[in-house]
Amino acid sequence: MSDYSARVGELFDDQLKGWDLARDNYRQLDNVMTRKFSYPCFDLFVQFNPGRITSSAAKVDARSIEARPCFLCEKNRPPQQRGVAYEDDFVILVNPFPIFRRHLTIVSESHTDQRIAPNFVTMLDLARCLPEYSVFYNGPQCGASAPDHLHFQAGNRGFMPVEQDFGKKPLCTLQAANEGIELWSWEEYRRGIMTLRGTDRYALMRAFEKFYLRFELMQPDRPEPMLNIITCYSDGNWIIHVIPRKLHRPSCFFAEGKDKIVLSPASVDMGGVLITPREEDYLKITSRDINDILDQVCLTEDEIESLTSDII
Ligand SMILES: [Zn+2]
Numbered sequence: 001m002s003d004y005s006a007r008v009g010e011l012f013d014d015q016l017k018g019w020d021l022a023r024d025n026y027r028q029l030d031n032v033m034t035r036k037f038s039y040p041c042f043d044l045f046v047q048f049n050p051g052r053i054t055s056s057a058a059k060v061d062a063r064s065i066e067a068r069p070c071f072l073c074e075k076n077r078p079p080q081q082r083g084v085a086y087e088d089d090f091v092i093l094v095n096p097f098p099i100f101r102r103h104l105t106i107v108s109e110s111h112t113d114q115r116i117a118p119n120f121v122t123m124l125d126l127a128r129c130l131p132e133y134s135v136f137y138n139g140p141q142c143g144a145s146a147p148d149h150l151h152f153q154a155g156n157r158g159f160m161p162v163e164q165d166f167g168k169k170p171l172c173t174l175q176a177a178n179e180g181i182e183l184w185s186w187e188e189y190r191r192g193i194m195t196l197r198g199t200d201r202y203a204l205m206r207a208f209e210k211f212y213l214r215f216e217l218m219q220p221d222r223p224e225p226m227l228n229i230i231t232c233y234s235d236g237n238w239i240i241h242v243i244p245r246k247l248h249r250p251s252c253f254f255a256e257g258k259d260k261i262v263l264s265p266a267s268v269d270m271g272g273v274l275i276t277p278r279e280e281d282y283l284k285i286t287s288r289d290i291n292d293i294l295d296q297v298c299l300t301e302d303e304i305e306s307l308t309s310d311i312i
Pocket residue numbers: 070071072073110111112148149
């Protein structure tokens with residue numbers, strides 16, 4: 001496995017020089033506004049990012065998906081968009097609608113459904129090949145705006161608070177450890193998260209599979225159990241945050257008038273940066289709204305405990 005940092009760095013330089021849309025949208029990040037909400041042991045941020053409206057408000061029902069040309073298929077991508085081939089079957093692209101200063105979309109070369117079970121190992125390998133990035137996965141019903149085309153995203157490390165919060169006491173507790181793998185739990189973090197950390201790629205895959213099969217029993221009617229995953233590779237260890245979900249979008253997303261808040265939670269929101277593409281929502285959202293949204297879409301810490309006991 002080689003380090004793709006240099007090639008991806010060149011891709012960014014090239015695209016920000018030669019592709020107006022990308023250059024303008026990355027420049028716009030200078031104007032993004034952020035509010036901080038402090039909790040006893042951590043902070044959450046709300047970011048006003050109008051460039052994300054297409055993604056946040058994307059219609060992802062089967063009929064709408066079928067009716068549109070897939071924007072991740074090569075034949076429909078903008079002609080200015082270049083990529084770096086990753087292995088035989090993926091291409092690394094600059095995301096032209098960024099949240100991060102460095103925001104990538106890593107797209108399967110074939111138009112195939114967004115599914116994590118057969119592709120979890122690809123995510124681990126990507127994280128190792130992109131050590132400056134957190135690689136994340138949005139399930140087909142948890143924020144992926146192309147649920148019919150397999151893809152991951154990656155953003156420069158240090159942006160999502162979950163990265164710094166991991167390991168902090170009293171938020172995080174080591175639940176179990178085996179050779180090359182650890183299972184960590186979270187407390188009072190407002191959203192149920194399971195974290196795996198370790199050097200043993202195979203043990204991590206096996207633990208994720210056990211968790212997945214157990215979670216699948218809770219959501220048998222879904223294409224896959226609902227989840228977001230954020231992973232990075234640091235000091236020889238993978239750190240994998242799995243955020244199981246019970247709902248895609250909270251009730252305020254569908255409300256009318258003053259109760260409406262367009263916030264469609266996906267990995268970055270779960271990582272601690274909630275994206276509001278409408279300024280009015282950014283200005284009016286309260287910590288009560290945030291708590292309500294997280295309660296609606298996430299599992300409780302007790303539910304996480306029952307899903308993760310004895311998986312390693
Ligand atoms: Zn496609």
